[in-house]
Amino acid sequence: MSSRTERLLSGLRELVAIESVSPDAARADAVDRASRWAAARIRRAGGDVSVSKVERGRPLVIGEIPASATPRDAPDVLLYGHVDVQPAGPLEMWDSPPFELTRRDGQLYGRGVADDKANVVILLAAVEELVSVHALPVNVRFLIDAEEEVGGESADEWLRNDSRGASAALILDGSVDELTVGIRGMLYGRISVTTGAAEQHSGLYGGAALSAGETLVRATSSLLALDGRLPRPLRRGAAPPSAGEQESWHRLRTGEELLAEAGLRAADTTAAREFHQRTRAEPALTITGMRVGDVSQFSGSIPFEAEATIMLRPVAGQSATAIAAEVERLVRDACPSEASLELKWDLLYDGAAMAPDTPELILAADAIERNIGARPVPLRTGGSLPLFENLCQRGTPVICTGFGVEREANMHGPNERFPEAHLERGVDAIREILVGLGKHR
Numbered sequence: 550m551s552s553r554t555e556r557l558l559s560g561l562r563e564l565v566a567i568e569s570v571s572p573d574a575a576r577a578d579a580v581d582r583a584s585r586w587a588a589a590r591i592r593r594a595g596g597d598v599s600v601s602k603v604e605r606g607r608p609l610v611i612g613e614i615p616a617s618a619t620p621r622d623a624p625d626v627l628l629y630g631h632v633d634v635q636p637a638g639p640l641e642m643w644d645s646p647p648f649e650l651t652r653r654d655g656q657l658y659g660r661g662v663a664d665d666k667a668n669v670v671i672l673l674a675a676v677e678e679l680v681s682v683h684a685l686p687v688n689v690r691f692l693i694d695a696e697e698e699v700g701g702e703s704a705d706e707w708l709r710n711d712s713r714g715a716s717a718a719l720i721l722d723g724s725v726d727e728l729t730v731g732i733r734g735m736l737y738g739r740i741s742v743t744t745g746a747a748e749q750h751s752g753l754y755g756g757a758a759l760s761a762g763e764t765l766v767r768a769t770s771s772l773l774a775l776d777g778r779l780p781r782p783l784r785r786g787a788a789p790p791s792a793g794e795q796e797s798w799h800r801l802r803t804g805e806e807l808l809a810e811a812g813l814r815a816a817d818t819t820a821a822r823e824f825h826q827r828t829r830a831e832p833a834l835t836i837t838g839m840r841v842g843d844v845s846q847f848s849g850s851i852p853f854e855a856e857a858t859i860m861l862r863p864v865a866g867q868s869a870t871a872i873a874a875e876v877e878r879l880v881r882d883a884c885p886s887e888a889s890l891e892l893k894w895d896l897l898y899d900g901a902a903m904a905p906d907t908p909e910l911i912l913a914a915d916a917i918e919r920n921i922g923a924r925p926v927p928l929r930t931g932g933s934l935p936l937f938e939n940l941c942q943r944g945t946p947v948i949c950t951g952f953g954v955e956r957e958a959n960m961h962g963p964n965e966r967f968p969e970a971h972l973e974r975g976v977d978a979i980r981e982i983l984v985g986l987g988k989h990r
């Protein structure tokens with residue numbers, strides 16, 4: 550084994566051994582240790598490190614390493630990865646201890662190898678190697694997150710408060726076969742209805758008195774999709790998929806397979822066939838919770854209060870605040886005027902997308918294809934990533950990918966794995982990308 554391979558493996562072994570399970574409050578120390586581990590590596594490479602911590606947040610490591618020559622003229626590049634992981638789950642499901650990096654059949658096993666520790670090691674190693682030969686062509690700003698798995702917002706918040714910006718960003722937290730070029734946003738809200746002052750007997754008042762259950766159902770049904778399409782006001786602004794994007798969906802697993810594997814059923818007769826269009830390129834609404842009356846025991850009463858939580862995922866081109874106003878108008882119009890209705894929003898994020906022919910994305914796809922052997926497909930994803938949206942809004946090109954193979958990595962499950970060969974090839978690809986970004990002005 551070459552000394553380079555050994556160095557990469559030993560770094561990853563150290564990081565995997567730190568049980569940085571962020572959803573487990575009892576392991577907050579380990580999460581801190583993983584952050585300190587990354588901070589120490591950046592310092593050793595000559596970087597300036599600071600740690601930002603928002604209230605109740607986990608440490609966010611910010612490490613700055615200047616370009617080897619004329620840093621004042623070199624572009625700034627953000628590098629993002631996260632050191633926290635999901636819990637290992639039942640130990641008996643693992644073929645080797647989850648927090649011991651294990652090599653087996655060309656794969657590296659351990660909790661967090663694919664999501665996201667190997668990617669962090671790759672980012673660090675690529676920069677260290679360039680620094681050691683005085684060839685780092687860009688000013689690097691590491692953002693090493695420790696709360697990605699608990700939906701933390703520290704990195705996003707830090708970036709919003711950082712006026713310097715960057716000429717490009719590299720988010721390594723994904724799959725090697727994909728370049729994420731877009732995300733959906735998020736509107737999370739709570740609809741509450743009140744239809745009276747107290748519960749009353751349905752035998753005495755049923756038929757004449759307004760009931761909270763029916764009222765809530767009427768109000769929320771104004772938001773429902775018909776034949777798979779949300780009401781027009783909720784679709785307004787949605788950027789349609791390009792021909793190239795539609796073409797790329799054919800290379801993915803089918804909706805039938807993906808739904809069946811997740812134990813889900815299709816929402817309507819065309820939903821499985823249109824799976825990728827529906828989940829990546831169209832807004833979606835989910836009623837995520839409803840509460841009315843007491844279903845645990847017999848009741849003959851008319852409920853007077855009810856509430857529902859809704860999650861709406863807008864796509865690029867749509868404004869979350871404009872959609873929020875439309876939702877409010879629809880539910881109010883559908884709600885009987887005698888009822889009181891309240892709508893509160895907890896989260897409002899826009900979707901975002903970049904053109905797949907953005908030069909930085911082409912550069913990254915070329916470098917990954919050269920080193921890994923297959924070209925990543927530019928895809929919009931259905932999930933949300935505030936950091937991505939934030940960068941897109943600033944006009945910063947984002948290269949968002951990773952070196953694990955999502956469909957076989959078992960991220961968040963037992964026997965999480967990462968192809969051993971991708972460790973070195975990943976470092977080579979990132980070096981090429983950084984060199985390319987150095988020329989790209």
Ligand SMILES: [Zn+2]
Binds near residue numbers: 631664697722
């Ligand atoms: Zn991740």
